[in-house]
Amino acid sequence: MLYRRTAGFRWFMTANALMMLGISASILIPFLHLLAVSLSDSGPVVGGRVGLWPQGFNLDAYVRVFQHPSIASGFRNSIFQTSLGTAIGLFMLTICAYPLSKRLLKGRKYLILFIMFTMFFSGGLIPTYMLVKSLGLIDTIWAIVLPFSITPYYLLLMMTYFQGIPEEIEESAMLDGLNPFQILVRIVLPLSKPILAAITLFLLVYYWNNWFNSMIYLNSTDKHPAMMIVRNIIAGSDLAGNVGQIGDTDGGVSTASLKAAAILATTLPIMLVFPFTQKYFAKGVMLGSVKG
Amino acid sequence: MSSYLKRYWPYYFMLALPIAYFLIFRYGPIVGNVLAFRRYVPGGSMYGEEWVGLRYFRMFWHDPSFWAAFQNSLVLSVLNLAITFTLPIIFALLLNEILSKKIKTVIQTISYFPNFVAVVVVVGILKEILSPTTGVFNQLLGQLGIDPIFFVNEPAWFRAIYIGSDIWQFMGWNAIIYTAALASVDQQLYEAAEMDGAGRWRQTFSVTIPQILPTISVVLIISLGSMLTLGFEKVLLLYTPSNSSTSDIIDTFVFRMGLQNNNYSYATAVGLFGGLIGLMLVSAGNYISRKISGFSLY
Numbered sequence: 001m002l003y004r005r006t007a008g009f010r011w012f013m014t015a016n017a018l019m020m021l022g023i024s025a026s027i028l029i030p031f032l033h034l035l036a037v038s039l040s041d042s043g044p045v046v047g048g049r050v051g052l053w054p055q056g057f058n059l060d061a062y063v064r065v066f067q068h069p070s071i072a073s074g075f076r077n078s079i080f081q082t083s084l085g086t087a088i089g090l091f092m093l094t095i096c097a098y099p100l101s102k103r104l105l106k107g108r109k110y111l112i113l114f115i116m117f118t119m120f121f122s123g124g125l126i127p128t129y130m131l132v133k134s135l136g137l138i139d140t141i142w143a144i145v146l147p148f149s150i151t152p153y154y155l156l157l158m159m160t161y162f163q164g165i166p167e168e169i170e171e172s173a174m175l176d177g178l179n180p181f182q183i184l185v186r187i188v189l190p191l192s193k194p195i196l197a198a199i200t201l202f203l204l205v206y207y208w209n210n211w212f213n214s215m216i217y218l219n220s221t222d223k224h225p226a227m228m229i230v231r232n233i234i235a236g237s238d239l240a241g242n243v244g245q246i247g248d249t250d251g252g253v254s255t256a257s258l259k260a261a262a263i264l265a266t267t268l269p270i271m272l273v274f275p276f277t278q279k280y281f282a283k284g285v286m287l288g289s290v291k292g
Numbered sequence: 293m294s295s296y297l298k299r300y301w302p303y304y305f306m307l308a309l310p311i312a313y314f315l316i317f318r319y320g321p322i323v324g325n326v327l328a329f330r331r332y333v334p335g336g337s338m339y340g341e342e343w344v345g346l347r348y349f350r351m352f353w354h355d356p357s358f359w360a361a362f363q364n365s366l367v368l369s370v371l372n373l374a375i376t377f378t379l380p381i382i383f384a385l386l387l388n389e390i391l392s393k394k395i396k397t398v399i400q401t402i403s404y405f406p407n408f409v410a411v412v413v414v415v416g417i418l419k420e421i422l423s424p425t426t427g428v429f430n431q432l433l434g435q436l437g438i439d440p441i442f443f444v445n446e447p448a449w450f451r452a453i454y455i456g457s458d459i460w461q462f463m464g465w466n467a468i469i470y471t472a473a474l475a476s477v478d479q480q481l482y483e484a485a486e487m488d489g490a491g492r493w494r495q496t497f498s499v500t501i502p503q504i505l506p507t508i509s510v511v512l513i514i515s516l517g518s519m520l521t522l523g524f525e526k527v528l529l530l531y532t533p534s535n536s537s538t539s540d541i542i543d544t545f546v547f548r549m550g551l552q553n554n555n556y557s558y559a560t561a562v563g564l565f566g567g568l569i570g571l572m573l574v575s576a577g578n579y580i581s582r583k584i585s586g587f588s589l590y
Contacts (some may be wrong), residue, residue, distance in 0.1 A: 009492060012389075012492075013389070013391075014387055015498045016386050017390065019386065020386065020387065020395075020399050021389060023383070023399070023403065023463075023464075024398075024399050024402045026460065027402050027406055027464075028402065029458065030417045030445075032418065033420075033421070033428065035415065037420070046426070046428065048425065048426040048427075048431050048500075051428075054389070056318060063434035068304065089351065090308055092309065094315060095307070095309060095310060096306075096310035096313075097308065098303075098306060099306045100307070102300075102303055104300075105300060105303055106296070106300070111307070114314065115314060118314065118318040118322070120570075120574045121322065121567060121570075121571050122318070122321065122322070122569055123318070123321020123323075123324055123325060123487070124321065124325065124563035124564065124566075124569070125318065125325075125543070125546055125547060125550065125551075125559075125563055126327070126546065126550040126556055126559045126560045126563055127320075127321035127322070127323075127324030127325050127327060127338075127553070127560060128317075128321040128324075129381065129550070129551065130321075130324055130327065130338035130556065131316075131317070131320045131321050131324055131338060133338065134338040136339070138365055141376060146317065146436070147312075149317075149319075150310060150314070178352045180300060180302040180303060180306075181302060181306075181355070184306075192320070198584040204378075205408050208410070209408075209409075209410035209412070210409065211410075211412055211525075212525050212528070213583070216551055219318055223410065227412050230348060230410075230412050230416065231412045231529070232418040234415065234419060234529075235529075249525045254424055256420065256423075256502060259416060259420065260401055260420065263413050263416045263417070266410065266412075267410065267413050270408050270409065270410075272466055274408060275401070278401050278404070278405075288369065
């Protein structure tokens, strides 16, 4: 390893380490800044004097955010949408991917083609909207959780995983008198925990972060999820109807602090779950890369 | 009942619901595109009431605001693809040079966290740090004696903001696939190269890059195919009437025409046009890749 002793190499390693540090910092700093803003007194916030450390310390912004009626109901709606959407998605993906992973299933090739075509050509925004409307799903949770319940990409991931489970295990279970439904529930699913974990997390994040479908399909604001409320707060059109310019204060709490608190409160569930689950996320993407 | 059906009917039974789903929710809207050729009457069928031929296509063809949106889509897509395709490769290569495995994992984990941050939150952060009054960037500019810039309202800054935040959000995540490819490179190749007197740079260009080239080309084809699929939600959240000269893309145009102005047929025609161009890009990318590398998506 001769090159490791050269000055050029040491210079490169130092510069590289600094750059990696810079990239990591650029990801964390915005969140630290928001945290500082959300905890600071209104004076320094309005004056733009808050950096990465809170100026003063109070939790008023969080108290106000959680007292806000539409945010409290927003969190309830988010939890409802996310759990129902994830449950339906997992169920539909499983009962679609498992049969299609059977190589001897007649018509399998055509069914896969039928499904994969929708990956490259979709109906588009307006026809989808018109469909949801003509099915009478407007302003119901079904408009949020049904139209996107099977994502072809996740289906591919799951199918590939199921195909990797040795045939012999299922064969012997069948000889023991188990039917395919029992085999799926008792044998295949317990063997597929990594992919199920990865897809569950993808679905949870998708539904938790989604606001657009709620905006176009849910007319009643009391059905809106937290992300939609945050979107309104950021657009400056909500929060007790008294949000004006960024420099304003509202009962001693600046609107910038309120926005920061709302953003952090809705991102917190992901922040808390992420460190413990990130390996499943990465695994999910890697499983996809095997297939290409 | 034949022995095949006796054994396989449960699988078809399981597929019934998913097939119904695809017919209704995926093929329904695809068929629904006929609306582009038919007149819609409020309260009437989602497939329209009478044929009008290419009327709506002619309409947008002669609409300068459509062409502005079309051009914006194209410029933003090409710029975004060129930058967000290249950076993850460089990031993965540099990350690979970090010797400590522990530090490598920490950096990697941090780098793909933003992928899971909601687009609403990303735009919220952007508006906060770019704010003309309290934003960090304008505070810095102020100390240099430069007047505050209302970044999120300036047409000239829109593309930089869009692409910059895409890098922030997706670079780490998109690098995962390369990191995995790098990890599977046979270490003996490096030892052999070193025996032959290859230095660090030589090893990178003669061993590392050729080894991950198949991965790079696969990602390139997929990105080329989905090139026009811009982050519609982010553009919509960043869109303001004052930056619309650069921020209005095909998707926001369709959204505005269709769901805000209720010109359903017109918006469907524009959306169908965009979708067909996308399909052409996917097919072209796939064809080229099959010719060059023997790999294809279908």
